[in-house]
Amino acid sequence: MNVIVILLPLALMLGFAGLAAFLWSLNTGQFDDLEGAGWRVLSDDDLQTPRPPPASVTNEVS
Amino acid sequence: MSMANAIDCSAFIRHLGPGRASMDIAVDGIRCAGCATAIERGLANEPGISIARVNFALKRVTVEWDEAKLAGAQVLQRLRDIGYQGYPFASGAADGNEARASAHLLRCLGVAAFGAMNIMLLSVSVWSGNASDITPETRDLFHWLSALIALPVAAYSGRPFFDSALAALRNRSVNMDVPITLGIVLALGMSVVQTMQHAEHAYFDSAVMLIFFLLIGRLLDQMMRKRARDMAANVAALRAETATLIRGDGTTAVLPVRAVNPGDRVLVMPGEKISVDGRVISGRSHIDQSLVTGETAHMPAAAGARVYGGTVNIDVALTIEVTASHEGTLLDEVEALLTQATTARSKYVLLADRAARLYAPFVHATALATFIGWMLAGEPWAHALIIAITVLIITCPCALGLAIPAVQITAAGTLFRSGVLLRNGDAIERLAQADTIVFDKTGTLTLPQAEWLNPGDVPAHICEAAGRLAMSSRHPLAQALAHALNSRNPYDNVEEVPGSGVRVMHDGMEMTLGGAEFCAANDVIAQAQRQYPGASFVAFRNGNDVAVFALGQKLRADAPAVIEALKSRGFRIEILSGDCDKAVASIARELGVTGYLSSVTPASKISRLETLRQQGCKTLMVGDGLNDAPALAAAHVSMSPVSAAHLSQTAADALFLGENLGPVVEAIDIARRGHRLMIQNLWFAVLYNFVAVPLAIAGLATPLIAAIAMSSSSMVVTLNALRARIRSAA
The missing domain is CATH 3.40.50.1000 (HAD superfamily/HAD-like)
Structure with missing residues (x-):
């Protein structure tokens, strides 16, 4: 039963992490526009950026 | 269009810091992702604009730009160039409160969800343990841990219900929140006592889950009202009503109505719609109040008379002191x-509430x-x-x-x-x-605007010429006529005679459109008046061709x-x-x-x-x-x-x-x-x-x-x- 000494704090910490993530997303306005994000996925904006030279292909996320 | 260019939108601009300005714009016609992308990309390419972000749900765009490089009106112009009409938008204090209230509910919901999940984790262990071999010590530990989570979570997330129940009790009435609050408080209190007595059951999970589910209902309610309010506010902005403000130094500026304050003086030209409530300072004219009172007869208005937004000034320019603008006292x-x-x-x-009372x-x-x-x-x-x-x-x-x-x-x-x-x-x-x-x-x-009633009476070539001429007039009847005739290509060099009509020289002949005297069409109009009682008339003369357009209310x-x-x-x-x-x-x-x-x-x-x-x-x-x-x-x-x-x-x-x-x-x-x-x-x-x-x-x-x-x-x-x-x- 000693394992619960590790498991319980771990479970609580995971819970707190989820709560913190939710509060963070709320405060950064991610719930302000619930429709737009779905549409934005379909836009090809990211393909318009000028391609880097083939020698140094990086997977940059801008 | 030229009117819209001159709109002074300084009242809607927020100054963020040295040289940085930001404005919310309600945009007409955002229908798909393509529109949103086109607007964002089009605006962001403009030098000086640093951020353009479309809020798809609200159909608004927030723009941030460098004040040294651009004026607010230019941002709107740029939006028009891309193909969208935008109207500056200021959210009132009520919107701010509403947004804070729904953010608070969401935060409560998040905390309740956290509590419900973790307590359920402990509760499920206890339930399965009760059926097998949990020791009383472990069960007590789990119950105490549940209490540790449930009490602060309920104290925070249950506030919306506790507050409302207290308010109801203070008014000596009962709403749904009273039994809810009682249930939550009793469940928590009993569970703490049970835990101290090393009992088998505790109801911490029920109490927190109850709060969680009820908060969802509360949030849905809030979201519905917020959405309706946002949309109504957009509709108000899209109506784009403007007023001509007379500044202290005698110069004038065209402002959106929302930016006009009580005490300001505005100028209303003949034929223009009055967009504010106020008192006439100078001028003597007639007012068409049909859209406000339903009466079609025109009311005289002289200095001291009260006028109301939505009415139309008929013959002479009026100066009006604003008593209350968009908020509307009347x-x-x-x-x-x-x-x-x-x-x-x-x-x-x-x-x-009826259900609650039972x-x-x-x-x-x-x-x-x-x-x-x-x-x-x-x-x-x-x-x-x-x-x-x-x-x-x-x-x-x-x-x-x-x-x-x-x-x-x-x-x-x-x-x-x-x-x-x-x-x-x-x-x-x-x-x-x-x-x-x-x-x-x-x-x-x-229909709210006047419609053309006698399409059978006027030959097609006259309709075309009259429609093109009507496009150049700012008089509401002429605009309704141009709209009804589906006109395009206005004539160049049209002269508008305020209170009378418009005229243009075309093929060496003078063409006129306007009142009976102005077009020398008294007898034709008198005849039409018998045929269309209650209608308004616009006369047209091109040389010897005379025509009368009857405009009036038409059923939807x-x-x-x-x-x-x-x-x-x-x-x-x-x-x-x-x-x-x-x-x-x-x-x-x-x-x-x-x-x-x-x-x-x-x-x-x-x-x-x-x-x-x-x-x-x-x-x-x-x-x-x-x-x-x-x-x-x-x-x-x-x-x-x-x-x-x-x-x-x-x-x-x-x-x-x-x-x-x-x-x-x-x-x-x-x-x-x-x-x-x-x-x-x-x-x-x-x-x-x-x-x-x-x-x-x-x-x-x-x-x-x-x-x-x-x-x-x-x-x-x-x-x-x-x-x-x-x-x-x-």
Whole structure:
């Protein structure tokens, strides 16, 4: 039963992490526009950026 | 277009720091992802603009730019170049409060979800342990940990309910939050005592889960109201009403109406719509108040006269001191009536509150009876108390809290897709009960703008020339004519003679469009007046060709069909209009409505509604003018077209968009289906209690049973509410 000494704090910490993530997303306005994000996925904006030279292909996320 | 360019939008710009400015713009015509991308990319490419972000749900774009490089008007111009009309938008203090309230609810919901998940983790261990080999020490540890999570979580997340219950108790009334609060507090208190006594069961999970489910209902309710308010605010911005402000130094600037303050002076040219309420300082003119009062006769206006937004200045420029702009104070009589009517309406008791009034005493009596019953049966008092509290916990109106908001938000979404904006959630209940419909005539049954009445009388080549000429005039009649004739390509070098008309030299001949004298068309107009009584006339002369265009009120295209559809649903229909008897009678005959009253004042509109109420009718009032505002507030439920006066929109429960009257029928159908679903949901909650309460009274309701009962009943109610989305085949 000693394992619960590790498991319980771990479970609580995971819970707190989820709560913190939710509060963070709320405060950064991610719930302000619930429709737009779905549409934005379909836009090809990211393909318009000028391609880097083939020698140094990086997977940059801008 | 040239007018819009000159709009001074400085009142809407927020200054963020040195040289940085930001503005919210309501945009007309964002329909798909492509639009949003085009706007964002188009604006971001403009040097000086650093951020352009479209809010798709609100149909608004927030722009941040460098003030040194761009002025606010240029941002709007840039948006127009991309192909979108934008209107600067300022959110009021009420919007800010609303946003904070919904963010607070979301935060409460997040905390409750965290608590419910973690306590459930511990509870499930205890339940399975009770069935196998958990040691009492471990169970106590788990219960204490649950208490450690549940108490702070409930104290934070339960605030919306506790506050509302306290407020209700202070007013010596009972709402749904009173039994909820009692249930939560008792469940937590009993569980702490049980834990201290090393008992097998604790109800921390029930208490927190209850808060979680009820917060979802609360949030749905809030979201619905916020969305309706946002959309109504957009509609107001898109109307793009402007006023010409006279500054202290005598210069003028064109401002959006929302930026004009009481005490400012504005100039209204002849033929222009007056966009503010105020008092005439100088000038002597006539005012067309038909859109406000329904009367078609023109009123004289001289210094000292009060004028109202939505009226049209006819002949001479007026200087007006603003008394109140968009917020709308007006005719003292209308205002007083409106206040009375609003207080009368608030007597209506919501379905949810009526349910609460029946529910709370019943539940509390059952709990008390359970306690006494077990005492008499010889149980120790502590055990009897525990069973009584379990009854309270299990009857806590979890499904009841979701039953109505879940239907309201799905029905409001369906209504929105049919072009109806709901301003009050409870309007669905009241709309479903309506059995009598009272229509206003001007602007409601008829189109808000003047329409061309005599298309058969004027030859095509004259129509074309007149339409092209009419495009250059700012007079509302000329603009209505140009619109009706579908005109394109205005002539160059057109001269507008204020108060008279427009003229142009074309092929060596003078062409004129305007009043009778201006076009020397007195006799032709006199003749037309006999044919079209009550209409307004625009004359046209090109050399010896003379023509008269009669413009007047025309029924909305689908009005006869709508009246027919409403009659077939068994509604009693009446028309109440401020206009003269002749005009109302002809409309009533055309629509086949027998009950109508003409030349009605705002006060007599209310007294007619009162008579109907005494006859036992539940009245739906559909109207748009300022004179309708008190009646809209007094009626059982009310709707306005979106073109209505600001105050009428505020008084109405729902607004409908577009040129058709059809949304009225659809709104009634959707509301009736929504109401049916609400009743079904309430009956389901009753059924749930029929099953759960006997279990609790018998002392068999363990926390496990409470958890299963609560979540399954909430799911059923929510799923049932989703059926409000299904639109009728018609």
